Amino acid sequence: MRRTFAPWADPDAKPLIRFENVTKRFGEAVAVDHLTLDVFEGEFFCLLGPSGCGKTTLMRMLAGFEFPTEGVITLAGQSLEGVPPYRRPVNMMFQSYALFPHMSVEKNIAFGLKQDGLPKAEIADRVGEMLRLVQLEKLARRYPSQLSGGQRQRVALARALAKRPKVLLLDEPLGALDKKLREETQFELMDIQHELGMTFVVVTHDQEEAMTMADRIAVMDHGRIVQVATPGEIYEQPKTRFIAEFVGDVNILEGHVQGQENGLWHVKSPSAEAPLTIDDPDEVLHSGQAVAIAVRPEKMVVQREKPGPDALNVLTGEVWDIGYLGDWTVYRIRLATGEILRVSCANVSRFVESPIDWDEQVYVTFAPGAAVILAE
């Protein structure tokens, strides 16, 4: 239902947060490099990237703990230049949670409200409301040291939400939780964000987390944004090889453009005998150009029988490894060139007659529309 929400596609929409040509240097090191980015009101926005890519610095500049070396950050049209963290309508949930160990859960949640000098009764109301929201009513008087990791995470969330900030920043919000709890919490965060209609900016290095939760993802590398798009676009139309490899699994085949025919590109690759045919009309390429072809493992088919003569995109190899994951089986196929392809097959039937076995000679195919061409 929220798929109709796409303010970034509307040229008249005013962004809530705007980074304009922002650079941050720490001495010689450049953490954020001439970065421009818009985030819209009500968005669940993810900053995704490997550690050291500058995503945390970006978030800390938004919170006010770091100031840009160059460029301007605006929030709701107002410049944040020189505004200290305690005067910004932005709150943060810290990666370590940063719960005050000498204060009970309710005191932690009330801390920000007290700074605003709200009347006692209102603070109590708001704390109660927050405790209900994160389902911790019974633990109000406990101290952080007496809570489990998941409970601490909820307190940190409640504390950051209590002031009803314009923007909530979440630094690796699920990083310290175990896998099962992480999945549950992802959906809870989405529900809370939806319920409050607040703008969330999440920093994470976990692409699955970003894919699940975000309206849009900004993939960062070396202080720059490589692509900003919806999770679907990031996965299906990655702009660069870095994104294709960072988000999900991918097979990369290298080659040279031979030409275009009926809107399909022909690429000669050492990995395949016949030229590969790729349906990626948006790319502007010229003959002889070196390109990388990215194909997701689930978009490849592995078979024992030799495909017919007019089959497109046929690769030959032998089974190197088989990993049975229950819902999927992953084959690692070794091509004559020594490259290893990763092909995953959904296990749609419980019984398979003579399954493909180790060391067998097999054929791997994919449709022209399954692949993306990435200019080198």
Place this chain on the structure above:
Amino acid sequence: MTRRLSLFNITSLVLGFAFLYLPILLLVVYSFNGSRLVTVWGGFSTQWYGALFRNQALMEAAWVTLRIALLSASIATVLGTLAALALTRYGRFTGRTLFTGMVYAPMVMPEVITGLSLLLFFVAIDLDRGFWTITLAHTTLTMCFVTVVVQARLMTFDRSLEEAAMDLGAPPLRTFFSVTLPLIAPSIVAGFLLAFTLSLDDLVIASFNTGPGATTLPIKIYSQVRLGLSPEINAASTILIGLVTAGVISATLLSKRSVLRSRRNAH
């Protein structure tokens, strides 16, 4: 994992602690000796405690010592905490190397040097020796210990707690008083107690910097001990040891109780 103590480990612990505590124990036992000869047992008696309290000079020295210790430890705690904050929170300010040098050197510097140099300084600025010169000297020595204790705590302090407070709207000064200070308070108290004890204990620096009317307990005890063993000193020592032991035990119990109480409140 469960480690097992070997026979060697147990023996070394038992012998080690016996070595540490036996002399003190003997001292305490012989304070209840009826005989004037300290090392010859003459039956149980508490007479030396009575004599001790009638010893006006000793009582006066104790009172001076206590005042000096309280005053110098208080100033040292403030200065030491500031120094610790400077060392952990101010990065590389100018003269930092000299500053760390001045913080660490007095802790290992032989007391005779510190005592002599301060005395010569007080003579040079024409300050009369006595209560204040000892207080100033003790403050200088003990603030370095406070610095190290508080600095150790600040080093492990999670800065994101302060950032969280500021993020929630608390300006720097309020952040310091509502988050930083309560959390480093135990180390500040520990620093104060250390400074207090060091001041109570000091003989050498006090001897250099003392003047008329400012005889501290260690100076008094030292001059009596030089004349030979005295059962009164045993009694005075026993009281001091008793006070310190009671203090340490009650501090431990108090901190345990407050932990328990906060647990109980939670349920």
Place this chain on the structure above:
Amino acid sequence: MKERSFTKRLTAGLVPAVPYLWLGVFFLVPFLIVLKISLSDPAVAQPPYRPVFEWSDIAGFIGALDVENFELLTQDDLYFRATLSSVRIAGISTLLLLLVGFPIAYGMARAPERHRSLLVALIILPFWTSFLIRIYAWIAILKPEGLLTQALTGLGVISEPIEILNTEWAVYIGIVYAYLPFMVLPLYATLEKMDDTLLEAALDLGSTPWRSFWTITVPLAMPGIIAGSLLCFIPAVGEFVIPDLLGGSETLMIGRQLWSEFFSNRDWPLASAVAILLLIVLVLPIVIYRDVEARRLETRP
């Protein structure tokens, strides 16, 4: 806003400035004064040295300084022997402290976790009671008719009283006793952090327990060994109370020499010169110690 940030910076600047100034005035300046007085001559006056600094006659003041006291220190071999003997006594004491302290620290580190904080408290507790009293306690034990002799005669080990008090042995015992916590605690801190599986891995790879101790435990405990040794060695060199109360008149130590030049002979310039000499002996260990400590504190996570 601008005004405010200026006063803010001023108050923020006070945090390092106040302790810095205090140490400058009460630690650094006194030091320079010691240096200056060590270059002066003794006098029967108040204060008992010449020249006395006066702003009106700086040239005359500087002209009156000389190195006479240091010449005396090199001529009279008493000071040379006292220095040597101080370093020797402190060195032997430090070795003894390592021998006594290591097994204790090792035992503490291997004790069950729930007992460890109690053991640490027990090591620290004597430190909170007066140093002077703890040394005093040993006089009664070590003196010729003292408690040790009584106990050993009672057990039939000896028939003659043993002479320990007023010998160097008493000084060793006193230093080891008084400084033991300073040796045990740094050792314990490093040993406690040590991963037990390292020793198991060494044994698994065929090293004997004895060899594992020397190739695994000792190298890993090195920071503690260095810190503990320096923490004991440096103050021991300048120790005054222990040799004075336990060592008798025979035990030469430089701290004692300084004390008697000052209090008995009232020769302040010579006492200052002895202080400078002591400092020269200790400057290297103090610098090393400062570096070790600063690094330990600042590289902690």
